[in-house]
Amino acid sequence: MKNILMTNVGFKKLKKKLNYLINIVRPKIIKEIIEARAHGDLKENSEYHSAKEQQSFIENKIKQFELKLSFAKIIDITKIPNNGTVLFGSTITILNLNKKKKITYRIVCDYESNIKKKLISVNSPIASNLIGSKINDIVFIKTPLKEIKYKILKIEHI
Known part of the structure; x- marks a missing residue:
């Protein structure tokens, strides 16, 4: 992947969003998965499947943001x-x-x-x-x- 040009403001915003996903959203979804598992049978547990879908979506977002940040070239x-x-x-x-x-x-x-x-x-x-x-x-x-x-x-x- 080639460098992704960013301003310092853009870099900081992306880093802030990444930290929010990692420190706030991810733990919340993990908690939802644990609670949904406690309801028993997972085959027909819509809360569990919904939380797992959210987890997959958020993990992909985290990977995207981390990749963008790793290739960021800040231009002043x-x-x-x-x-x-x-x-x-x-x-x-x-x-x-x-x-x-x-x-x-x-x-x-x-x-x-x-x-x-x-x-x-x-x-x-x-x-x-x-x-x-x-x-x-x-x-x-x-x-x-x-x-x-x-x-x-x-x-x-x-």
Whole structure:
């Protein structure tokens, strides 16, 4: 597996979620399994089977998070000289030339992305087309319905 780019904030959030699963959720499910076993016959014990399913789901989540953290490469954008190029971690203001509308995004890892907070994944169509671009560049983004033109107005490394 290759490195997974993350901001320090994203790394800490993922670590916090992992700790929550390990220290809170896992023990709770184990307790539920023990209680369900006490009810006797496991063949028709829906509480037991439900708890075992939850356990399997949580254990898989824990493995996923541990794997992501083990391959995480934390990028501190503030330590990268701002040469006016869009990079992972950049905060960019772009103008949708089709709608004449400005929008600001920050390019983050998949795990951190949240469109409501204007955090877009580095792997999203918009970000992947913007990476490497400079101020005043025109970038074309193809969508299933049309092609959208964006002009890069501002690039910040904050």
